[in-house]
Amino acid sequence: MVDSVILDDVDRSLLHALQLDGRAPFSRLAPVLEVSERTLARRYRRLFDTGGLRVTGVADTARVGHAEWLVRLRVRPDATAALADTLARRADTAWVTVVGGGSELVCLFRVPGDAPLPELARHPAVHAVDAHRVLRHVMQRRWQGRMSALSTEQTAALRAPDTDPSATVTPSDLDRRLLRALAADGRAAYPRLARAVGWSESAVRRRLEELRHARVLGFDVEIDPALFGYAVQSLLWLTVAPAQLVAVATALAADPEAAFVGATTGPHNLLVCVVCRDADDLFRYTTERIAALSGIHRMEISPISGYAKRAAPPRFT
DSSP: OGGGOOOOHHHHHHHHHHHHOTTOOHHHHHHHHTSOHHHHHHHHHHHHHHSOOEEEEEEOTGGGTOEEEEEEEEEOGGGHHHHHHHHHHOTTEEEEEEEGGGTEEEEEEEESSSOOHHHHHTSTTEEEEEEEEEEEEOOOSOOGGGSOSSOHHHHHHHOOOOOOTTOOOOOOHHHHHHHHHHHHOTTOOHHHHHHHHTOOHHHHHHHHHHHHHTTSEEEEEEOOGGGGTOOEEEEEEEEEOGGGHHHHHHHHHTSTTEEEEEEESSSOOEEEEEEESSHHHHHHIIIIIGGGSTTEEEEEEEEEEEEEESSSOOTTO
């Protein structure tokens, strides 16, 4: 279905605006984008139905007391799809991707302690399991390919409300229900959220803003980069000299190809997710850009074949 979608300037502007504030009402977006509310609502629904668009609430891992684990599963190719589907349904997976043409799954677990390795290793289709703790997110911005439609003035007008990282909020059980509902649909209306958590609409509205202000809650926009003309995505597992790890990570985080840069444990201490137009573009990036950086001892390229889960729960849950 994604192949049939063609993005125009209105679509690109809407997607850029939602990256700035995923819950901004269309009434706020319309005058800045110079498009009617009705048109924006119609475009959003079209992209949601046919282009895989999802706006999802994302809880800050550290602020809710969770650790992030990257888990690599070598699997039987004939069982990859079913296992990916099972992993995508789990509440503790943040994303599940198929790499290497179906011979491997890479998952991001967000859990209070360790990744569930014994459980995964017992699966009959799993040949090997590796786990790497994410120590730091080096890149704090979104992939630039989705953030080039609006002017500087429009961007300033639509930025999300200011947040205070020093604010302290300890999520309650009701908060966790609210976070789960927002993960499924970051733009869910307040009446629907109120029913999901058993609060009044006014209490939900107030608590949502408190969680945003304390940076416990943020929003992300899921959309296939192929719609922007970028058909090749890959995970780059880099082994970098410790003394140069920060410099290499910071340099790569500034690249327009980068969608994620994170320092990890394990033999590969830096993971970079890159988005390229085609295979030749990926070749140039790895052999020219990355090869020119000092301190990189080893690189493994894992081409991404598809996603079973990006951040939002699958629509069938």
